[in-house]
Amino acid sequence: MVALPLAVGFAALAALATPAAALASDNHTCAVLPQYYSCELPSTEVHYDTCCTPVEGLVLVTQFWDTYTGLEAQGSVLPKDSWTIHGLWPDRCDGSYGQYCDLKRQYDPTPSPKTVTGLANGTVVPPWTGGDVITPILEKYGKFDLLAYINKYWKSQGSPDWTFWQHEFSKHATCFSTYDVGNDGTNDCYGPEYANATEASIIDFVESVARSQNKYPTWQWLAAADIKPSNKTGYPLAALQDTLTKASGAVPYLGCQGKTRQQLSEVWYYSHSLGRPQDVNYKPIDQVGKSNCNTTAPIWYYEPAAGSVEGGQPGSGGNGTAPGGGNGNPNNTCGA
Numbered sequence: 001m002v003a004l005p006l007a008v009g010f011a012a013l014a015a016l017a018t019p020a021a022a023l024a025s026d027n028h029t030c031a032v033l034p035q036y037y038s039c040e041l042p043s044t045e046v047h048y049d050t051c052c053t054p055v056e057g058l059v060l061v062t063q064f065w066d067t068y069t070g071l072e073a074q075g076s077v078l079p080k081d082s083w084t085i086h087g088l089w090p091d092r093c094d095g096s097y098g099q100y101c102d103l104k105r106q107y108d109p110t111p112s113p114k115t116v117t118g119l120a121n122g123t124v125v126p127p128w129t130g131g132d133v134i135t136p137i138l139e140k141y142g143k144f145d146l147l148a149y150i151n152k153y154w155k156s157q158g159s160p161d162w163t164f165w166q167h168e169f170s171k172h173a174t175c176f177s178t179y180d181v182g183n184d185g186t187n188d189c190y191g192p193e194y195a196n197a198t199e200a201s202i203i204d205f206v207e208s209v210a211r212s213q214n215k216y217p218t219w220q221w222l223a224a225a226d227i228k229p230s231n232k233t234g235y236p237l238a239a240l241q242d243t244l245t246k247a248s249g250a251v252p253y254l255g256c257q258g259k260t261r262q263q264l265s266e267v268w269y270y271s272h273s274l275g276r277p278q279d280v281n282y283k284p285i286d287q288v289g290k291s292n293c294n295t296t297a298p299i300w301y302y303e304p305a306a307g308s309v310e311g312g313q314p315g316s317g318g319n320g321t322a323p324g325g326g327n328g329n330p331n332n333t334c335g336a
């Protein structure tokens, strides 16, 4: 990713010659700059602040439908009546994507695939061995409510949740130009207002993830069309796809598991972002790929195992909780 320098109007030509990092770090006030939809810039000539509009501007809000965590014995259970968070991804406008774009913010204990670029010659991403950093950072800044939220909704399968959060942050967030912190010639989108831009970018991203997920209450949308998890009745792919298309405003990608691709397991909502993904002003865009789910046989939207869900019996009504439905804020992080 190339970070374009901030330059507007007549300043453009002069500023173009200046590496972005040479600019003062505090001139990225998106509130006072023109807003563009990512991937919809008026022309290739337009110069914009990459802290304020993501260069990799096909924004994906992604969720899982899991039936277990694999760590139930350690107390890790799924939220009731809710899909769980996968992540917030920065695809390029053509649907391709980068990964691990800033190795100075590499906190993923198990990078995969193990390259920076995904190209065969890519630099190997060193596994992080320093343990959980996101939990202590959120605690340091008093973000206990945000931490409670991700502990509940951002669930890993078969590994501690923090390993998954850090994987998502280092693999994906570092490729969004709006979370850049000034490493390797990028802009510092945070500036001297923040004592530690790396920590600011982590909190900013986690809040963005929460805010984004709350816009897509998949469980509730399906339930409103009488599509509820069931181990007795399967659903045609078209019913799932049509329901989520009507509710979200564009065709999402649906992912299925199993040899015959009949087990519903994920959804990806595509969008263009008006300004920063942090502000979640998304314009829904149809998926650029194609569902891998079985189109001729019923799709199973399985009930989770009873012991894998918070508070006992799954599917027995109860309170809507995001991202599966409505606002699941434990307390007052407005971003969650």
Ligand SMILES: *[C@@H]1O[C@H](CO)[C@@H](O)[C@H](O)[C@H]1NC(C)=O
Binding pocket: 023, 024, 027
């Ligand atoms: C930052 O913005 C101020 C106000 O527009 C301007 O005077 C200053 O030159 C800018 N600094 C840089 C390095 O762009």
Ligand SMILES: *[C@@H]1O[C@H](CO)[C@@H](O)[C@H](O)[C@H]1NC(C)=O
Binding pocket: 119, 121, 122, 123
């Ligand atoms: C890897 O390949 C890309 C494209 O072919 C090239 O631009 C880049 O410089 C290469 N990187 C290394 C480390 O060789």
Ligand SMILES: *[C@@H]1O[C@H](CO)[C@@H](O)[C@H](O)[C@H]1NC(C)=O
Binding pocket: 144, 145, 148, 330, 331, 332
């Ligand atoms: C916010 O939530 C956290 C975690 O659930 C809790 O420990 C804390 O007491 C809550 N704070 C308030 C003011 O409710």
Ligand SMILES: *[C@@H]1O[C@H](CO)[C@@H](O)[C@H](O)[C@H]1NC(C)=O
Binding pocket: 133, 137, 196, 197, 198, 199
């Ligand atoms: C900023 O925070 C990161 C992550 O907590 C830490 O590794 C780094 O040392 C901090 N930098 C400074 C200058 O304190």
Ligand SMILES: *[C@@H]1O[C@H](CO)[C@@H](O)[C@H](O)[C@H]1NC(C)=O
Binding pocket: 259, 260, 261, 262, 294, 295, 296, 297
């Ligand atoms: C769809 O499911 C049916 C029934 O299980 C199976 O026979 C068929 O091979 C599946 N199609 C694909 C593409 O997996």
Ligand SMILES: *[C@@H]1O[C@H](CO)[C@@H](O)[C@H](O)[C@H]1NC(C)=O
Binding pocket: 067, 231, 302, 303, 304, 305, 306
């Ligand atoms: C529903 O089926 C799934 C997949 O076989 C299974 O993991 C889960 O435990 C079942 N749930 C219930 C409540 O039977």
Ligand SMILES: *[C@@H]1O[C@H](CO)[C@@H](O)[C@H](O)[C@H]1NC(C)=O
Binding pocket: 318, 319
């Ligand atoms: C859950 O929902 C029920 C009614 O649907 C309501 O009476 C109850 O107060 C709610 N509980 C919480 C914690 O929001």
